[in-house]
Amino acid sequence: MKDETGTLTTLASYFALMSLFAIGGANSAVPEMQRVAVEVERWMSDRQFTDIFAIAQVTPGPNVIIVTLIGYHVAGFLGALVATLAMCGPTCVFAFYISQVWERFKDAPWRAAIQAGLLPISIGLIAASAFVVTWVAAHSFVAVAITLATAVVAYTTRLNPLWIFAAAALFGLAGLV
């Protein structure tokens, strides 16, 4: 029992802190999630992390849902609840209050500087995410080929990614990945 409380506290503190650094969205924190869940806390293997990432992407809803899956894996239903609340809570409070003053400083130069300064950070974070998940998902040449093909399709077309996921799942089922 005491152990469980400890695990929940650990989950809560990791995700609450992490959320404040997730500039650009939940996917920006994926490298940090992998680092914590696989390398630091050893909650799961690299393969399990990849599974969870894949499931989060095919589940409807915002990307932040990956946190729910990690929480569930670590500490069941309560873990899922705690992890989700921790990831959303602090930044929601932040968003709530900032949005009240945001309008007032519409033309403030520092507002533009903050926005311009954070943009390359968020792009770098997403790039890091892409790199980390490509790395752990690269089981074979076919897997890498699927990754690259999806990237090209996502960049050049507006095809619903559901179709790509379905095709990739079939490739996998056929034992090609």
Next chain:
Amino acid sequence: MSETVVTPSPSSPPASSPPTLLDLFVAFAIISLCGFGGVLAWSRRMLVEERKWMTSEEFNDAYALCQFLPGPNVVNLSVVFGRRIRGPVGAGVALVGLIGPPFVIVSIISLLYARFGEIAALQRMLFGVAAAAAGLVMGTCAKMARPLFSDRLGLAPLVALATFASIGVLRWPIYWALAVLVPVSIAIAWVRR
């Protein structure tokens, strides 16, 4: 998922009657469940085009704020929008609408995964899906990075590269890397303004 769960009633007056809490909840639940692979596109469609609760400019402005705030973007958007419509309660209701339904779905999936995750066929499918999901993130990243390079070339690409290298390749904890990079990047933007 279902494409048109709720068709907007053609007779609904645009924006004249503020949405009720139930409206808010339902709208964000639909955004969440349909907005698979891109919740942003759906939130724009729902809030701006279908329900006409926001103008396109209002949406862009709210979204710009949510993108630069840390944390999940669309989650932030639900709070910002809910607050604007119905204060703190509205913020809470929109948030629960957005997070609640996928939370339930994912809890069920987690149960199934804990039980069947080791089945070879499922495992092989997940290998494929993970590879595609990684590609999706890559493609999104490329889209985001486009304006960075078409702009007159400043130090911004270097900042992006440093962020990528420190967190993606060197695997530094996000806190230390950003504690250095964020102030530097904002200072650069300030000087170049």
